[in-house]
Amino acid sequence: MHHQGNTSATLSELPKRSSQIIEIGRKPLTLTDIVRIAHGTPAALAPEVLASLERAYQRAEEISVRYPVYGRSTGVGANRLTPVNPEDSEHGMRLLRSHAADAGDPIPAPAVRAMLGIRLSQLAGGQSGINPEVALGLERMLQTNALPELRELGSIGTADLAALAGTALALTGERPTSTPFTPIGPFGMESALPFMSSSALTLARAALALDELRRLERSGRVIAALSALAVRANTQAFSRASAYAAASPGAALVAQQMRKLTKRTPVPARIQDPFGFRAYVPSQAAVVAAMDTLQLRVEQLSSVSQENPLFDFQHSRVIHHGNFHQVALGLAVDGLNLALAQSAPLIMSRINMLHEPAFNGVEPFLARGPAGSSGHMMIEYIAASAMGELRNAAQPASLGTVVLSRGAEEDASFATQAVVQLERAVKHYRPMLAVELLSAHRAAYQLGKWPPKILRGVVSRLHDELPITEADHDLRPDVEKAASLLDDLAEGVL
Known part of the structure; x- marks a missing residue:
């Protein structure tokens, strides 16, 4: 997985309530922050967050060698007792594709932007063990307003799996975005389930x-x-x-x-x-x-x-x-x-x-x-x-x-x-x-x-x-x- 440069979409194309950039990860998001992000205020990871995510990623790799990790060394849901071959490089992408099933009317763009900001804030906490390139891709998706199309049905208050799996597919180029987006590489087994494990969309809609x-x-x-x-x-x-x-x-x-x-x-x-x-x-x-x-x-x-x-x-x-x-x-x-x-x-x-x-x-x-x-x-x-x-x-x-x-x-x-x-x-x-x-x-x-x-x-x-x-x-x-x-x-x- 590697980081790509920004696309042609610019922040000047977004409606803004304020031009001040919201630094994510330096302090907890407030309701005002979430609403501002939803309506176009630029947001970016605080400079110190990336190094912290890199350290967490390396340590999670070490811990995962010693302990079984749900969704990483096993299947999920009813397949939680099924071991996964550690050499299976496609496990993460299969997990995302199978979980990206949603239906109904599209979610409005402000709610999608708020979701991206919230998920980035949660990942900045550094306990997911996720590949930092995912966080960078999510940051760039938000900055360029290259939004995934999400649908209203698929969540029941136990994580917005479908919405976030669909977002992950958009990050990798398997689903379209609202503006051009240079995709990141495929998700590995260390990042697929952690990325989906959040109620960020539900929180975004509640905030708005x-x-x-x-x-x-x-x-x-x-x-x-x-x-x-x-x-x-x-x-x-x-x-x-x-x-x-x-x-x-x-x-x-x-x-x-x-x-x-x-x-x-x-x-x-x-x-x-x-x-x-x-x-x-x-x-x-x-x-x-x-x-x-x-x-x-x-x-x-x-x-x-x-x-x-x-x-x-x-x-x-x-x-x-x-x-x-x-x-x-x-x-x-x-x-x-x-x-x-x-x-x-x-x-x-x-x-x-x-x-x-x-x-x-x-x-x-x-x-x-x-x-x-x-x-x-x-x-x-x-x-x-x-x-x-x-x-x-x-x-x-x-x-x-x-x-x-x-x-x-x-x-x-x-x-x-x-x-x-x-x-x-x-x-x-x-x-x-x-x-x-x-x-x-x-x-x-x-x-x-x-x-x-x-x-x-x-x-x-x-x-x-x-x-x-x-x-x-x-x-x-x-x-x-x-x-x-x-x-x-x-x-x-x-």
Whole structure:
């Protein structure tokens, strides 16, 4: 296996959030690092990593002479007891070809780039015993944006074998890449299984879904504050005393931000509001805490060596284990999906308040015009439909199980499927927030509510980009426009 020069593709062809190069292996990857890599920021191995990988490769060769090594001196799965001829130079490539079976729709390029960055970070940990030329090839694939085509089906939360085997085939030139790529040499038996032993794609997809959700959730806080202004909600629910009484992670942050956004709002119209406002802090705090938990898991797993087997160089031995079984990751994703689902009825509660004369002080559904005008009636159905999708996505994937490979693998975390459900949940969280934004904006306008200083820039932007049309009209463009504003609605505010 040998290292080739760069192809004609350049980093200038990539969309970037920052031109600063991310050095992989010097420190653990953060969620921000992963997202930046996904969207085109250059990444490269820290200079000292290659020498460390070379030393690990040599020591792994020495240890493997003394001990049997799964996937290197044996077959895999149900073939784990079958010895492999040490002179069999094709074993590694046969293993990759047989494991590169995937199906379904292609994985989007940002997720593939994030996967490459995560896998490079994990390999930099140096316990795989992999040939350093593989890491160099992976680095060059990322730098030239020569991406393999990966499909959505093939992982069950016990390593993304198909995706990484397919990536390996692309590295060796047996599968095409999105831009020209000069292939590396064939994988030997020392590198094939270690390269596949990772949940890097599942982690990449989780990271990107979480990044989008964090932006939406922060914007949701701004929208809830606009709704509170429109219906003169009782802001006692956001007080320090209330947050302390919630006694839950995230409650202090959520309450503090809501106090900031609703400062100097009108005298409340009610002693107690429906749960959309009264229970907002504990409900949304659960979402924030679940996001924090998932981020911790993603960041930890993105820079740790979990290859099975892994080399314990301190004690000169090889360790066979089951840490590829991503139980904690799956539970963290399931927990976030459940937290989102439980928050959805409170969004519906606020939408219903905005549309109800007893709370908004104007016409039903914020309608204006001839008798019988529908106003925002039908966008309630959009929100309710999206809420149904959130509930469907919250069915815990971790409850599933399966027996594969003639019983050699008798369970699965299904963390990958939980992440797919998170992607679906985030997709449908967006239109729920868009509907609340539309109605809060229209209600405040009809009532002539002047927002507190902190929200004036948001309201001014809404008037410019989402002008009020009170006569009944096609609301699809309004919903789509509102949804497009959500990614940065909270910037400069929170």
